[in-house]
Amino acid sequence: MKTKNLLGVLLLFTFTFISCDKEDEEGRKITDYKEYVLTVASEMKPGVIWSEGRDYLKEVYPVKKENAEGWDALGGIGGFEFENGYEYRIKISETSYLDYSMGQPAWTEHELLEVISKEKKASEGLPKHFIPEAFYKDKFLPKYRYAVEVDNKEVIEEDLKNNSILPLDYHYFYYGNSEGPKWLAIKDDTNVLGPGLIKRTNKAQEEFPEVYQILPPEGQVNGFMEWSFLDEEGNETGYPSFDVFLGYSAKSREAGVTSNLFYLYKDLTAHYKSKYPDAGVKAVVVSYAIEKN
Structure with missing residues (x-):
């Protein structure tokens, strides 16, 4: 009987000790x-x-x-x-x-x-960014597409291939800031565009050029804007503005929650009519799909 009582006390003590120890671990x-x-x-x-x-x-x-x-x-x-x-x-x-x-x-x-x-004072020796290559390697590169309606298609398409508005070997970033959304493009540690502010203007789809219909976004779309790329003080830059479709890739599981792709569009019809007046240009559209980071 005494042995059983002793075992019971030992078991109770062990259980209490383990419980207390577990509570300490969870705190x-x-x-x-x-x-x-x-x-x-x-x-x-x-x-x-x-x-x-x-x-x-x-x-x-x-x-x-x-x-x-x-x-x-x-x-x-x-x-x-x-x-x-x-x-x-x-x-x-x-x-x-x-x-x-x-x-x-x-x-x-x-x-x-x-x-x-x-x-x-202006601090000296600052790097342009603190973004490791592992964060953006093989990611955040723009997917470049274009569509043309033109008599001399070969000439215009060759020009589009060789003269992209956005550098295709840069990684593009969109991130939040107390002053508003910001943009940044990185090729490597030394070749950097930006950072700067993005001026966003809401638009209705009807305000976009009809010519965009020849090159529809590849994913689902849930918003429309115009983006202008400013410097960090909010001043205008030499970078062109874009019409933007906010959307999702076809593989996205978050449809209806938050956009994960930005489709940047530009109507270049007038530009190519002026550049190649004898090419029979009717419509030229370019698009850049940029992944949200």
Whole structure:
């Protein structure tokens, strides 16, 4: 009898210990904490951050730790009010957490502790972006199509092949910003177009040129706009504007939720009538399908 009672007590103790240990594992834990000083550059740059199991493109802070040579990217600093055009020295805390009840169980948060200095200057040696090649390799390239109605088709099609409006070897990005949507095109670390702002104007389909009917979008469409590509200050650039169909690829499983493709269209009929007056040009349309990142 005493042996049975002893076994019961031991089992109860073991169960209680395991339950408490499990609760500790499921609770939020601080796994690391440190404080250090950073230099924050005078302008933000496009970069990639990891959140909730995937990579996101957004504007990040170029930062440099004391005695470091190059700039690194930091996605966010709690409590830090950044003003463009000023270089900062700040003290921050870095806290690492672990919580198995969260979708992303391990994460790190950065909080402002002190602004040491704020100097109006242009930071030197900044990279054009913090987007690793692995993020865009073999992706976000424009799918170029065109359609023509013309007597001398060979001449016009050869010109279209050799004179695309958009460079076809660049990777194109669309991402959100507090000032509005932004655009960026990257060939590699040194060949970059932008970034800049996108001026979006809603349109009805009836406002688009009828000539687009000879080259319909390949996917489903749920919106219509005109896009103008501005610089970061909102000034006009030399880049042409496009009519845009917002839509989904034929393989998309998210139809009716959010657009995952932008179909950029341009009516070049007048341009080619002027360039080749004897070619019998009736209609020329180009389209670029760009994947949303």
